[in-house]
Amino acid sequence: MRPYDAFLLMSFGGPEKNDDVIPFLENVTRGRGIPRERLAEVGEHYFLFDGVSPINQQCRDLVAAIRADFDAHGVDLPVYWGNRNWDPYLADTVRQMVKDGVRRVVALATSAYSSYSSHRQYLEDIDRARAEVGPDAPEIDLIRPYFDHPGFVDALVDHTRAALDRLPADLRGEARLLYSAHSIPMAMARASGDPRADHGPGGAYAAQLAEVARLVTERLGGGHDYEVVYQSRSGPPSQPWLEPDINDRLEELAADGVRAVAVVPHGFVSDHMEVKYDLDVEAAQTARKLGIHLVRAHAPGTHPAFVAMVRHLVAERAESPVPRTGLSRLTPAGHTCGPDCCRIR
Template identity: 40%
Template sequence: MTDSPAAANNSTPAKIGLMVLSFGGPNKAEDVVPFLENVTRGRGIPRHRLEKVGEHYFAMGGKSPINEQNLELIANIEAELARRGADIPVYFGNRNWEPYVEDTLLRMTRDGITQVYVFATSAWGGYSGCRQYHEDVARARAAVEKAGLQPPTVERLPHFHDNPTFIAQFATAVEAAVAELPEHARETADLVFTAHSVPNVADDEAGPHKFGGNLYSQQVLDSARLIQQSTRFADRPGSAATEGWTGQLASGKKVGGRPDGPATTGVPAGIDMGSGTDLDVEMVWQSRSGSPHTPWLEPDVCDHIEARAAAGNTRAIVLCPVGFITDHMEVKWDLDTEAKEAAEEAGVPYVRTATPGLTPEFAAMVVDNLAALIRRPEVLAPSEGLSEQQEAARAIVARYGTVPNFGNTVNGSPCAPGCCGAER
């Protein structure tokens, strides 16, 4: 189909396969603790503590929705590939639960795949969202070698935090969520963004050294701003933005991140995007874990909702889970349970927007990104063009986007020497 880097001097064309690579999750109650042992491998966390951590899994029957959601995403990608007449098989691999990435790559090798492309279900840079997927690839290739086979060349698709389709799908979800609010609450509602928190030290190390750190939080901030500018909330940050992450960061509070980030994240846009401007966003974080003594990105979404209400701000909240592509456990539990309860107790109208990962448009985005790497339309045709909303989002990205994407590496290599704390 197309020549891989390893087969550049080989006249035999490579056989291409796509792997959807994700975090993984338990499928039943008995899986919860073993799954968490995989997640926390090497940290020495006792079993009784893992059982405590797993309570939200047990509360939902011990089953994470993530695996079935990834299978649905794969089905959507397969349908899009078939629509374009592309004969490219799609496989499923996980880091922390079955099907493990090592087993999947071994299966692909035995199926004769010599060029593997990997779509990691994370839009972001940073250790857990990017570099750890590279480590997964390297570990899987080593497992294939240990089995006495020649591992395929494995190339990861890049980050997609500012892809016009990604932005447009979230923007559509925001508009749909507003319509779910009581009519009297819509006009004054606030758009609030949330993403998975990470330790400050991990965010400080995120990205190649040339970027200067904090790639994860800056990409999340960039996405949030682009989504906001693609909706009715354009030029209208939430009324509690100064109490959100960027506002607290600008005031010198220890909430993690780069103080200059909102304005100087990459390519200068020639527009003031800092705290207190019309292009600010109301950004919060969620799902932190580990020692309470370790600083993580703040404020927490539930703490923020409670603080808004305590200050007398009971405007409706449209919560956009920008950090997630599907409604897995951190969305179902942390937002649809805990954050919703916090809003109800505070007397605040609350609605959570849908995530984009299971839409046909998202699958088409994945296939487009794959086609851009293959670069052979006779193997995989590019898309037929963007919709009107996607074109509008592309214009927004061109005007306001300031943060680069990385992630496109081969055979598990880091994006750059020292990237995300990798050894130089």
């Protein structure tokens, strides 16, 4: 795995007790002028779970799984973890790397797709953390978006099949697959990916989501109707975001006589708060009200194929001049983004 001497898992971060919730949300929304009353409203989602976001423990579990996989395959890289918005903060992790003598790092973000918030912002996080630490900070190379890597797709296939098996037998075959991802503003969506490529009005982000939905459905045998829906919208009604919202779509499907759906959170790496609240609480309540049987698949998490994918991507970045593992024509052409890739104008 040379030229690297460490691996870094980068994530969003989340609170782990009630007192953390508002300070965490202030970190997330800093500079956006969002009133404290709105933060308190969003904080209610976390208070339902005693202020604990699942994401930090899921990162701990993933770090442990990556370490075990590296050890089992002779990969001699220490594994670090740093967050954007909560402890362990990325800059603190980079400081620890300096103390440990680390000089060059390969990093993976817990987001598989191309957009400002899911890829470019992690590059900005790296630059900010290195600047804060100073001239001794190690070089950090971020692994490219990996949405169509077999390890990501196959983990979703297994979890979706398991979810379908939880439906009543007489509804299983007719269940519609709703692939759900975090909605983003249309301005951000249009800017996602290489600006020289035409990915349609939703940009590379929406195109990649559609491609993963197709890949997973095909691997399941192709017997289910499917579509991409969105969740977790947070902007004002006047600002267009990617649609349809999952709750609105459930209303329409019920009117069309659909009796069962399997929701696949293919836009996410782990079952964090947006999955636990927006799908397991809000969408589940909507489905019950409409008389629809709803099951939810797990995100990749620590599925063995996903964990092995991390090792494969580290090797790819270390050994190959171009990405070599992808299941679609949308696989990134290079390891690094262009200067204007995913930049919101």
